[in-house]
Amino acid sequence: MRLLTSLKSAVLKRVMPAGGLDLTKLDKVPNRLAWPLLRDGVDPTPRVTAYRAKDPVQRLTSLMGLEIWLITGYEEGREVLGNVNHSTDIRPYMGASGDVEKGDIGGLGFTDPPEHTRQRKLLTPEFTMRRLERLKPGIADIIAQxxxxxxxxxxxxxxxxxxxxxxxxxxxxxxxxCDLLGLPAEQREKFRTLASARFDVTEGGVGSIGAIGGSREFLLAETARQRHDPGPGLIGQIVREHGDEINDFDLGGLADGAFTGGLETSASMLALGTVVLLQNRELWKSLAEDPDSVDDIVEELLRQLAVVQVAFPRFAKEDVVVGGKRIKKGSVMLVHLPAASRDPRSTPGEALCPMRESSNHLAFGHGLHRCVGAELARMELRTAYPALARRFPDMQLAVDPSELEYHAKSIVFGIEALPVKLR
Known part of the structure; x- marks a missing residue:
C-alpha cells in the first residue's frame, strides 16, 4: 500500500530521464496531495467531509502535469473502483529505471488484467472459507496466548x-x-523486524521504500527456498499446485501482498476498534455477552474506521465522466475509503450505528482489486474483539482519548500506542 510514494516517483520519472532519480533523496510528499490522510481522532477531518458535501468528485491537485482527482462519495467510489477500464498498473509511468525488477513495486494491486486475473486465480483458492477454516483453531490459540x-x-x-x-x-x-504464509519459526523474528515503517509517508520515500524493499527481499528469498522445500502455508501450497506456472518474483509479490494487506490493516483495526469500543460501553458489553451482535459490530467498525485511507490509484485509460465531472485520459483518481464509507447518501453516515446496513462500506475496496483477504480479516476481528471483552470486561483507556497519538500521514491509518488498564 505504498500508494503515494509510488505515485510521486511515477510522476517524477515521467518527466525525468531514466536512472536520473534517487528515490532515497525525494523530498516530502506535498501537503496538497497528502492532507486527505489526516484525521480528527479516528474520524475523517472536517475538510474531507466538507469536500464530500460540496462535491464528491473534485480535482485535488496537479503534480508535475498529472491531474489528481479525489473521490469521496460512496456511489462514485464504487463506480471508479468497479470500472475495469481504469488501470492500476503504474509501470508505464516508471520509465526504464528497473524498479519493477528490483521489487520496489508490483503485486496484484499494481497489476491489470490479464496478468492480474492469472495471478489472482492462483491466490484466491487459498482464501476460500473452506481453506480459511483450517486457520480458525490456530487463530483462537494465538488470541488466547x-x-x-x-x-x-x-x-x-x-x-x-x-x-x-x-x-x-x-x-x-x-x-x-506467518502461519498463512508458512514461514518457519526460526525466520519469524527476522521477518518481524521488517514489519513496520512501510506506510508512513511523512518524510516522502525514504522510510517506506527501504522497508518495502527489505520485506520483499526476504519474501523473495523465502519463496526461492520453498520452491525446493514447500512449507505448509500459502507459498508452499501454490508451489505444490502450480509449480512453474508462476515464477519466484510473482509468487514473492503475492506473498508480499498478503503480508502487506493482512498485517498492518488488521493490527490497526484491532487497536482502533478497541479505542472506539471502550468509548461505547454498550457495544463492549454486547461483544462479551451477545454472540449474535458480533458480526454487525465488526462490520460497523470496518465502515467507521476504514483504515486503508485511499484505494490503489486508478489511471484513466480514456476520458471518463464520474459524478458529472469529465476526467481526462491519463488522470489519477484516488478514492477516499473512509469518506465514501460514511457517505450519508448511501450508508448510515457519520454516527456509530451497528446494523445490517453497515456492510454497505468500501473498507475492503471494490471490484477487481477488492481485498482478497477480507474474510480472513473478518475472522480475526470476530474472534479477537469478543475474546478481549470477555477476558477484560472492565478494561478502560489509561489516558484521555484526546491524548492518544495516531499516525500522522499514513496510507494505513493506525495508532502509535494504546495504553489501557485491564481492571
Whole structure:
C-alpha cells in the first residue's frame, strides 16, 4: 500500500530521464496531495467531509502535469473502483529505471488484467472459507496466548498499564500471517523486524521504500527456498499446485501482498476498534455477552474506521465522466475509503450505528482489486474483539482519548500506542 510514494516517483520519472532519480533523496510528499490522510481522532477531518458535501468528485491537485482527482462519495467510489477500464498498473509511468525488477513495486494491486486475473486465480483458492477454516483453531490459540501475555505485562507494571497495540493488536495478525504464509519459526523474528515503517509517508520515500524493499527481499528469498522445500502455508501450497506456472518474483509479490494487506490493516483495526469500543460501553458489553451482535459490530467498525485511507490509484485509460465531472485520459483518481464509507447518501453516515446496513462500506475496496483477504480479516476481528471483552470486561483507556497519538500521514491509518488498564 505504498500508494503515494509510488505515485510521486511515477510522476517524477515521467518527466525525468531514466536512472536520473534517487528515490532515497525525494523530498516530502506535498501537503496538497497528502492532507486527505489526516484525521480528527479516528474520524475523517472536517475538510474531507466538507469536500464530500460540496462535491464528491473534485480535482485535488496537479503534480508535475498529472491531474489528481479525489473521490469521496460512496456511489462514485464504487463506480471508479468497479470500472475495469481504469488501470492500476503504474509501470508505464516508471520509465526504464528497473524498479519493477528490483521489487520496489508490483503485486496484484499494481497489476491489470490479464496478468492480474492469472495471478489472482492462483491466490484466491487459498482464501476460500473452506481453506480459511483450517486457520480458525490456530487463530483462537494465538488470541488466547496474547491475552495471557497482556495480563502478565499489566501485572508487571506498577500502575497496571499495558500497551495493547504491542501485546495484542500487532502480534495477533503477525502470527496469523506467518502461519498463512508458512514461514518457519526460526525466520519469524527476522521477518518481524521488517514489519513496520512501510506506510508512513511523512518524510516522502525514504522510510517506506527501504522497508518495502527489505520485506520483499526476504519474501523473495523465502519463496526461492520453498520452491525446493514447500512449507505448509500459502507459498508452499501454490508451489505444490502450480509449480512453474508462476515464477519466484510473482509468487514473492503475492506473498508480499498478503503480508502487506493482512498485517498492518488488521493490527490497526484491532487497536482502533478497541479505542472506539471502550468509548461505547454498550457495544463492549454486547461483544462479551451477545454472540449474535458480533458480526454487525465488526462490520460497523470496518465502515467507521476504514483504515486503508485511499484505494490503489486508478489511471484513466480514456476520458471518463464520474459524478458529472469529465476526467481526462491519463488522470489519477484516488478514492477516499473512509469518506465514501460514511457517505450519508448511501450508508448510515457519520454516527456509530451497528446494523445490517453497515456492510454497505468500501473498507475492503471494490471490484477487481477488492481485498482478497477480507474474510480472513473478518475472522480475526470476530474472534479477537469478543475474546478481549470477555477476558477484560472492565478494561478502560489509561489516558484521555484526546491524548492518544495516531499516525500522522499514513496510507494505513493506525495508532502509535494504546495504553489501557485491564481492571
Amino acid at each position: 496474547q491475552l495471557d501475555e497482556t495480563e502478565a505485562t499489566a501485572a508487571a507494571h506498577p500502575d497496571g498499564v499495558v500497551d495493547l497495540a504491542q501485546t495484542f493488536a500487532f502480534p495477533i495478525p503477525f502470527q496469523v500471517i
